[in-house]
Amino acid sequence: MQNANSYKKPVGRILKVAIWVVSIMVIVVLAAFVFQKQIFTFMATKIIQQRLLNPTYKKEDGLYAGLAGTGAPFADINRVGPCIVVEAGNNLYVIDAGPGSARNIGLMGFDMGKVDAILLTHFHSDHIAALGEMMLQRWAGGSNAKPVDVIGPKGVETVVAGFNHAYSLDASYRVAFHGAATVPPSGAGGRARPFDLSSEEDASIVVVDKEGVKITAFKVNHSPAYPAVGYRVDYK
Numbered sequence: 001m002q003n004a005n006s007y008k009k010p011v012g013r014i015l016k017v018a019i020w021v022v023s024i025m026v027i028v029v030l031a032a033f034v035f036q037k038q039i040f041t042f043m044a045t046k047i048i049q050q051r052l053l054n055p056t057y058k059k060e061d062g063l064y065a066g067l068a069g070t071g072a073p074f075a076d077i078n079r080v081g082p083c084i085v086v087e088a089g090n091n092l093y094v095i096d097a098g099p100g101s102a103r104n105i106g107l108m109g110f111d112m113g114k115v116d117a118i119l120l121t122h123f124h125s126d127h128i129a130a131l132g133e134m135m136l137q138r139w140a141g142g143s144n145a146k147p148v149d150v151i152g153p154k155g156v157e158t159v160v161a162g163f164n165h166a167y168s169l170d171a172s173y174r175v176a177f178h179g180a181a182t183v184p185p186s187g188a189g190g191r192a193r194p195f196d197l198s199s200e201e202d203a204s205i206v207v208v209d210k211e212g213v214k215i216t217a218f219k220v221n222h223s224p225a226y227p228a229v230g231y232r233v234d235y236k
């Protein structure tokens with residue numbers, strides 16, 4: 001009998017442990033099933049953040065595009081206004097300045113201080129709202145002594161002049177606080193570089209041709225917003 005009891009006790013313990021293990025596994029599987037969407041979103045976010053903070057894509061010379069904003073004019077908790085960052089070799093361009101996108105450019109690992117030019121497709125507010133912030137970041141972020149070029153169809157000069165004026169007081173505060181060596185007064189704001197497309201429906205014009213980067217503006221119909229263009233970027 002003694003032998004039988006001492007044999008039963010370990011079996012009872014093993015059974016208890018097994019029940020616990022199976023119960024925990026069932027709970028984990030059920031939780032994974034119930035929260036599958038949240039788990040997927042969490043893991044996808046972690047992977048994307050890691051890749052953005054460690055941009056291995058920069059190892060190879062090539063043409064790359066980053067979506068800093070893909071939202072529409074209406075408020076969206078997940079998306080800011082339209083903005084595409086284009087990197088080609090050592091050249092960096094930003095296309096459109098949707099609200100909220102200026103901060104994403106830095107968060108994505110791009111150096112706003114090194115931006116060669118900002119290009120605008122048209123002048124709806126949801127494509128230009130972040131222009132002031134972008135021009136400020138490009139100036140202060142790179143201690144640039146020349147204003148950034150802002151390329152766009154005719155009318156861009158009005159937009160740039162407005163933002164330059166609106167940010168003129170802020171620019172004076174920055175110089176007073178950081179000093180002219182960090183933020184050279186001559187580099188504040190933007191310099192409009194308007195282009196004019198001919199009246200033909202399929203009109204296009206090369207607006208950037210530098211170090212193997214060619215950016216061509218072409219007409220698009222976005223009535224009543226006129227003019228409106230798209231940009232094609234070629235590299236090497």
Ligand SMILES: [Zn+2]
Pocket residue numbers: 122124127222225
């Ligand atoms: Zn629009």
